[in-house]
Amino acid sequence: MWRSLWRSIDRFSLQHFKYVITELQQIRVVNKQNSEAVIDLLQTIVEIVTYGDRQDPLIFECFMEYQVLAEFVRVLRISTSAKIEAPLLQYLSIMIQNLDSEHAIYYCLSNDYINNIIAHQYNFDAGDLALYYVSFLRAVSSKINRDTLCLLVKVHGDVVVSFPLYSEALKFAQHGEKMIQTAIRALTLNIYNVSDDMVYQFVTTPPASKYFSDLVSSLWEQCLHLDALVHSTEEKCTLQKNKDIFLETDKIIDDLYYFKDILSVGESRLHRVVTQNLLSFLIFPLLLPLLQLGENKGSHNISAVTSLYIVSRLLQVVGGKHLINAVAGLLLYHYITLSERDATNGDRTGISANASALLRSLNDINIKVCSGSEAEGAEDININSLLEHLDEHISSNSHFDGSPKDDNMCIERIGIFAYLFSDNDSLSLASLFLLVTLAENKDLEHFPASVIGISQSQDLMFFNCYLRPPVYLLQKNHDSAFPTVDGSILVRLMPQIIKALLKVLASQPPVSPPRQWHTGWFLRKLLQCQGNMLTDEHIHLFNTSYEQSHECLQKELDGCWFDHIPDTIRHEWGSCKKALEEQSQAKDPLFALELAICQQPMDGSVSSYFAWQRMVDAVKVFILHLQLKAFFFMGVLLEKPSLKSWSNSDSGKTYRTDISSASFGSEVSLGSGIPCRIAFSYAGVRDIYLIAVARGISGKLILVEKHPFRSQRGTVIAIAPLAGLSPKIDEDHPTWLHLRIREFDSKFITASAKQSTVSNPATDGRWTLGFPSAKACETAHLLILEEVCKQRSFVESILAPLLQDDYLGNMSDSQGD
Numbered sequence: 001m002w003r004s005l006w007r008s009i010d011r012f013s014l015q016h017f018k019y020v021i022t023e024l025q026q027i028r029v030v031n032k033q034n035s036e037a038v039i040d041l042l043q044t045i046v047e048i049v050t051y052g053d054r055q056d057p058l059i060f061e062c063f064m065e066y067q068v069l070a071e072f073v074r075v076l077r078i079s080t081s082a083k084i085e086a087p088l089l090q091y092l093s094i095m096i097q098n099l100d101s102e103h104a105i106y107y108c109l110s111n112d113y114i115n116n117i118i119a120h121q122y123n124f125d126a127g128d129l130a131l132y133y134v135s136f137l138r139a140v141s142s143k144i145n146r147d148t149l150c151l152l153v154k155v156h157g158d159v160v161v162s163f164p165l166y167s168e169a170l171k172f173a174q175h176g177e178k179m180i181q182t183a184i185r186a187l188t189l190n191i192y193n194v195s196d197d198m199v200y201q202f203v204t205t206p207p208a209s210k211y212f213s214d215l216v217s218s219l220w221e222q223c224l225h226l227d228a229l230v231h232s233t234e235e236k237c238t239l240q241k242n243k244d245i246f247l248e249t250d251k252i253i254d255d256l257y258y259f260k261d262i263l264s265v266g267e268s269r270l271h272r273v274v275t276q277n278l279l280s281f282l283i284f285p286l287l288l289p290l291l292q293l294g295e296n297k298g299s300h301n302i303s304a305v306t307s308l309y310i311v312s313r314l315l316q317v318v319g320g321k322h323l324i325n326a327v328a329g330l331l332l333y334h335y336i337t338l339s340e341r342d343a344t345n346g347d348r349t350g351i352s353a354n355a356s357a358l359l360r361s362l363n364d365i366n367i368k369v370c371s372g373s374e375a376e377g378a379e380d381i382n383i384n385s386l387l388e389h390l391d392e393h394i395s396s397n398s399h400f401d402g403s404p405k406d407d408n409m410c411i412e413r414i415g416i417f418a419y420l421f422s423d424n425d426s427l428s429l430a431s432l433f434l435l436v437t438l439a440e441n442k443d444l445e446h447f448p449a450s451v452i453g454i455s456q457s458q459d460l461m462f463f464n465c466y467l468r469p470p471v472y473l474l475q476k477n478h479d480s481a482f483p484t485v486d487g488s489i490l491v492r493l494m495p496q497i498i499k500a501l502l503k504v505l506a507s508q509p510p511v512s513p514p515r516q517w518h519t520g521w522f523l524r525k526l527l528q529c530q531g532n533m534l535t536d537e538h539i540h541l542f543n544t545s546y547e548q549s550h551e552c553l554q555k556e557l558d559g560c561w562f563d564h565i566p567d568t569i570r571h572e573w574g575s576c577k578k579a580l581e582e583q584s585q586a587k588d589p590l591f592a593l594e595l596a597i598c599q600q601p602m603d604g605s606v607s608s609y610f611a612w613q614r615m616v617d618a619v620k621v622f623i624l625h626l627q628l629k630a631f632f633f634m635g636v637l638l639e640k641p642s643l644k645s646w647s648n649s650d651s652g653k654t655y656r657t658d659i660s661s662a663s664f665g666s667e668v669s670l671g672s673g674i675p676c677r678i679a680f681s682y683a684g685v686r687d688i689y690l691i692a693v694a695r696g697i698s699g700k701l702i703l704v705e706k707h708p709f710r711s712q713r714g715t716v717i718a719i720a721p722l723a724g725l726s727p728k729i730d731e732d733h734p735t736w737l738h739l740r741i742r743e744f745d746s747k748f749i750t751a752s753a754k755q756s757t758v759s760n761p762a763t764d765g766r767w768t769l770g771f772p773s774a775k776a777c778e779t780a781h782l783l784i785l786e787e788v789c790k791q792r793s794f795v796e797s798i799l800a801p802l803l804q805d806d807y808l809g810n811m812s813d814s815q816g817d
Contacts, residue, residue, distance in 0.1 A: 014058050017048045021066050030079040038075065039087045046091040050098045060104055069113040076120050082129070085122055089132040092117065093139040105143050109151040114140055118164045130172065131180060137169050138183045141190040149194050153202075160202040166191055170211050174218060185258050192265045204269045212274055216281040219255045222248065223286070227306040230596055242597055249590060252310065256317040263320055275322050278314075283323065286311050287330050290416045290431075304419060305596045308430035312437050312589035324443040331438070334415045420497055425504045425511060429518050430592035432497065436525070437589070495535065498526060502538055505625075506545035510552070513620040517579050518591050520624045524580050524631055534632060542625075542632065549625040550803065552618040557796060560608055560724030560742060561615040563697055566798050568619045573640045576623045581637055608724055608764050609744040626802070641802065662702055662716050670714050673704060674780045676737075677770040689714060690769060692784045694722055694791040697798070701725060701739070701784065720767070722791055727784045734774035737781055741765035 010016060024041045027034070045068060052059025072088060079085070099105050108114065118137065124130045144152065154162035169187050172180050188211075191199065202208055226248045229241065262274050286307045315324060419431035438444065504511060504519045527534070534542070556565060630638045662668050673689030680686065691702040699722030704714035720741045730736035743765050771777040801807060 012051045017059055020044050024071050030084050032081050035081050035083050042091050046095045053099050053104050064107055073116045082123055086129050086132045089136040093136045096139045109148050115164050118168050134172055134180045134183045138187045141187040149196050160198045189261055200267050200269050204273045209273055212277045216277040220282055222252050223310055227302045260318045305426050308434050309589055309592040312434050315437050321443045324441050328438045331416050421500050426595040433589055502541035506541045513617045515595050516621050520628055546625045549622045553622040556615045556618050560611050562795055563723040572620050577637055608742040664716055666716050667713055670712055690780055692787040694787040696794055699791040722788050727781050735771045735777050737769045737777050739767040
């Protein structure tokens with residue numbers, strides 16, 4: 001008997017569950033005094049219900065019989081302390097997320113219990129209540145389906161008049177907390193994917209449909225903010241501002257993927273209202289600077305480079321036939337209209353039929369996207385109005401009058417094509433990228449890709465050209481409504497485009513390596529399809545650029561990082577080849593903004609870190625030119641050169657092992673070391689020996705302290721690389737020798753291709769050595785220069801094959817042998 005009194009209570013038993021419910025029912029008010037006890041009761045109930053849903057059906061029957069959810073609603077209403085709200089929502093979220101049986105889920109969503117909890121007046125001003133509330137809403141949305149969604153809406157006739165779960169969630173759509181924004185978007189997608197006709201009607205009708213216009217408006221504000229960051233960075237470049245720009249682009253891309261998810265639902269009304277808003281409030285304002293319709297004013301004040309980036313991203317991420325063809329049609333409207341007018345004047349270029357098809361397709365997009373808009377109450381995107389604006393611009397512009405002009409010169413002044421030949425290489429590369437992105441898009445169906453100059457062939461895209469198009473390409477277009485034409489835009493402009501790209505490479509002063517790498521990628525892509533037929537002017541421009549890259553690399557052989565040039569070539573060779581061969585740039589148009597952002601100044605005299613960056617840049621640019629030269633004249637990209645001669649082999653002189661392999665703290669022979677003195681801040685003045693040794697590609701300056709018991713031996717107390725020492729005798733004190741020590745360690749950069757910048761590079765070290773006499777100081781100075789010269793000579797012997805003018809010829813000869 002007494003033993004039974006000490007038995008522990010089974011906390012998951014039906015008896016204990018009824019006891020806990022009774023305790024909760026006896027609560028008449030929730031205040032500061034009993035709030036903790038009430039929270040414990042709520043937690044216990046949720047734990048037992050979650051257990052019972054899987055293990056004991058009687059527990060959930062009791063849950064329904066006692067109408068426990070109604071008790072949760074009552075607790076909210078009788079509470080005078082906001083402290084109870086967050087845990088109550090948290091426990092309900094846990095319970096709903098863990099319910100598995102359809103019967104349990106159906107009951108929880110019925111009887112308006114959930115709607116009453118959603119509609120309760122909460123105070124979200126303090127604490128994390130908003131996060132718990134939104135998590136609760138998301139948990140509810142994860143359990144809805146076509147059978148249970150009707151339990152959360154109020155219907156009058158065949159129309160949904162109230163949907164608290166959706167309406168209350170949208171109030172947090174623009175919340176500053178990222179987690180809350182993510183939860184709301186997941187919730188809305190859960191609702192859209194249920195495929196309920198009445199709910200679709202509700203969400204696409206005002207006032208609920210305002211959510212989509214607010215989303216697009218918010219995205220437009222982010223675009224303006226990004227543009228402001230880009231231009232503020234042009235004035236004053238800092239690493240923090242660069243970071244801010246990339247964070248802002250991440251936000252924009254997240255929003256674009258959300259739009260893609262909504263459009264992927266596949267419901268026509270939802271697709272229509274989202275497309276309408278994207279075209280009206282985002283795409284058209286972005287295209288205005290690209291159409292060059294005079295100066296942008298007011299809310300349309302966005303630069304061309306930012307517009308090019310965002311439009312390219314939008315086409316890549318969101319896509320869709322309506323968006324793709326609307327963007328392509330509007331960007332090419334000037335050119336198509338001129339071609340159409342030329343055709344009506346009897347000058348048929350073979351493209352007038354395409355022009356008519358394009359104009360008809362724009363009108364078709366206008367009709368399809370805006371059909372039914374009166375039912376949803378959405379605004380008309382009014383493509384026709386924009387086309388009228390474009391027509392007026394063409395009529396009033398002297399470039400487009402009827403006077404005879406050179407066709408190519410006229411095209412160069414039209415809309416986006418003017419940017420192809422801009423002095424700003426950021427604009428020229430970004431605009432070319434956008435045209436290529438359009439032409440290669442599979443959804444480009446309303447007008448032919450040949451209008452732009454691209455034909456599709458499985459995985460590869462080839463620029464049509466008037467040289468010798470592949471036979472299979474002609475066969476593919478044989479039955480096409482739009483046959484391949486020699487008058488396509490990029491084909492007609494190809495020589496000018498190639499010339500503009502080569503001018504970027506040959507510009508003075510040279511542009512940054514990222515710009516040259518992207519330029520090289522475009523050159524290879526264009527010339528692959530043009531048969532590598534370069535004009536004499538093209539070849540002259542490239543040779544000029546090649547010589548510049550050659551000279552820059554030669555200068556680095558006299559720099560403080562010459563000993564790292566061979567390893568840098570080996571490391572960067574694969575990166576350059578990959579950038580040219582695998583078309584990595586085609587996946588990410590972020591380079592449009594990266595090129596517009598100013599680069600950190602590099603001054604080798606200030607820090608060895610900046611000298612390192614300059615050397616790496618010189619290597620990158622030279623490899624690019626070498627690869628392009630091979631592609632232009634041999635039609636291939638070069639494989640990595642043999643590394644056999646790059647080992648640290650002996651240059652002919654034999655050194656004792658203890659010197660060449662010396663490390664800090666090791667014992668070495670003093671040999672021909674020169675005695676001197678050095679002052680350390682932490683150890684005072686010390687008598688040491690200076691030993692300079694170069695072996696192959698490596699070189700060391702070693703400071704050795706004489707061993708107290710072994711006269712011909714010493715302990716290494718400091719080591720510095722020979723390269724970059726820049727020894728200099730003090731003018732006022734001829735017995736003092738000043739040395740600069742490279743403190744920056746490049747190993748962590750060469751180990752990771754992604755690491756390219758250092759926020760706080762180390763300051764170079766300074767050593768001052770004191771010698772017994774001026775003659776001894778001069779001897780030490782000459783010794784260091786001699787060993788550095790030996791080291792540099794070995795590096796030059798390694799690089800000599802790459803740097804000689806007939807390197808490609810020698811390589812092809814060796815391959816033939």
